[in-house]
Amino acid sequence: MTVLPKRKTPARGLAVVAALAFAFCAATASARVLRQPETGDPALEVEIPDDWIASKDKSANLIVRSADSSAAFALNVLTNSRPLDVLARAVFAAQKISQVPDSRPGSIAGHAGLSYDWTVATPGKSTVHMTLTLVQIDPTHVANATKVLADISSAETRQIANWIAQDLRIAAASH
Secondary structure: OOOOOOOOOHHHHHHHHHHHHHHHHHHOOOEEEEEEOOOOOOEEEEEEEOOOEEEEOOOOOEEEEOOOOOEEEEEEEEEOOOOHHHHHHHHHHHOOOOOOOOEEEEEEOOEEEEEEEEEEOOOOOOOEEEEEEEEEEEOOEEEEEEEEEEOOOOHHHHHHHHHHHHOOEEEOOOO
């Protein structure tokens, strides 16, 4: 008798998707929505689990991070009318990163833009992988989201960070 390998069926695929969705809902059953900036439009809206920590840095970015600090996001809406690649070079220069990584298509909430991936390895510390995404919201505003993941992030923290990145929303300016 020949045993054929099991083929993935649409029903099995749907079951996997449903299980992942249930796991996400369970992991984030207790969540909160934050805005950056807190008032006015346009703004970025992010939903984070209650055990994630939110603060502002000295540049007024909204910083959200996992309880163990192995994953984080820096979020802001900037007033800018320059091309996204010019803005990206300025962002990297301000961070003292001399070689700007190659860009690739990126998006936030359906707005097309550019993403830049790079890694920071410091001897004796965890390697950190970062992704900067810039999208033009309207002629004068850019959404800026940087995702930071340390190698020491658990699989669950990585999954939550990926869901947060995919679920970022933009509250557009009302004109």
